[in-house]
Amino acid sequence: MMNTFYIGLLLTLSTGLGCISSPQHAKKPLVVFVCGDHEYSGEETLPVIAAELEKNYGMRTIVLKSSPDHNSEENIPGLEALKDADLAVFYLRWRRLPPEQLAHIEAYLETGKPVMGFRTTTHAFNFPKGHASEKWNAFGEFALNAPPGWGGKARHTHYGHSSSTDVSIVPEEAGHPVLTGVAKDFHVRSWLYHVVPDYPVKGSTSLLTGKAVNPERAAVENPVAWTGTNSFGGKIFMTTLGHPEDFRIAAFQRLVINAIHDELGLEVPKEWKGQIDIQVPYRVAK
Secondary structure (H helix, E strand, C coil): CHHHHHHHHHHHHHHHHHCCCCHHHHCCCEEEEEEECCCCCHHHHHHHHHHHHHHHCCCEEEEEECCCCCCCCCCCCCHHHHHHCCEEEEEECCECCCHHHHHHHHHHHHCCCCEEEEHHHHHCECCCCCCCCHHHHHHHHHHHCCCCCCEHHHCEEECCCCCEEEEEECHHHCCCHHHCCCCCEEEECCCCEECCCCCCCCCCEEEEEEEEECCCCCCCCEEEEEEEECCCCCEEEEECCCCCCHHHCHHHHHHHHHHHHHHCCCCCCCCCCCCCCCCCCCCCCC
16 A cells, blocks of 8 residues: 555656756747948847847847947957857848957857848958958858858849838748738838849748839849758848838838747747837948
8 A cells, every 4th residue: 555655656746847847948049149230220220129039029139249339340249159049140241250250150050050131141241352261251142042242243232222122922922930910012211132043042932022112223123031041051031121210110020020930940929019119220331
C-alpha cells in the first residue's frame, strides 16, 4: 500500500514538473536594430517600432546607432549584441565600419538566422575599390537578395526625389502571412527604387510592387517588398520603402510588425494593437 502511494506521488510530481516552461522556452525573442543612414532618420523611426514591439508584442529589443551621430560612417557601438539576437534588422546607408565591427555582423549572418532590411540597406556599405572590406559593398545582395550596392552593373537607382509611389499587393501573394491586414493598395512618399530585372534574386517572393507617381524619368513597375532565403540560408524580408513619412501610414506599419513576427517564426497577429504615432521628419541626404 505504501509503495503504491509513493509511486502515485512521484508520477504526480513528474507530470507537474513537465508542465513548467524552461527559462529558454519562456525567453522573449530579441530583435536587434542596427541603424545608420544619412537621409531617412532610421535611427528615429525604428526605436518607435522597437518600443511598440516591447509594449504590445512580447519582444525584447536593442537599438544600435551610428556614433556620435547618423553621419558617422565608421562606428556603430554595441554590435556584439547580435550574438544573442533572434532577428537582426538593418537600416544602413554607405557605412565604412572597422573589421572588428563587421565581424559581429558576419558572425550573425553565418548562423543562418533571419535578416530584415529597409530601403538604403541595398547600399549599406561604401568601401573604396581595392579596400580589404570591399566585399561588404554587396551586402544588399548576399544578405537581403537585393541589388549589390548603388548603380553598378545592376543599375540600381530611383525615379527622382519629387516623385512618390503607389503600392499594391501582388495578387498571387494576397494570402501571405506578412500581408495580413495590409491594405491592398496604398500610397507612400518614398520615391521608387529601380531593382529589376535581376533583383530581388531568383527564388525570392515579391509581396508588394510599386508604380512611380510623377517620376522624373521613364519608370517601370518594381518590387518594393520581398521575402526569401539569403546566401547564408537565413530567412529574409526586405523593403525598399522606408521614408519617415511611410512610417506614418497604417498599411506600412502593419507590414513591418507582420514581417518581424514572420521572420521570427511567430504567428502574425490577426488583430494588431493599432496605428502607431510616428512623427519623424525627412532630412536631406548628406
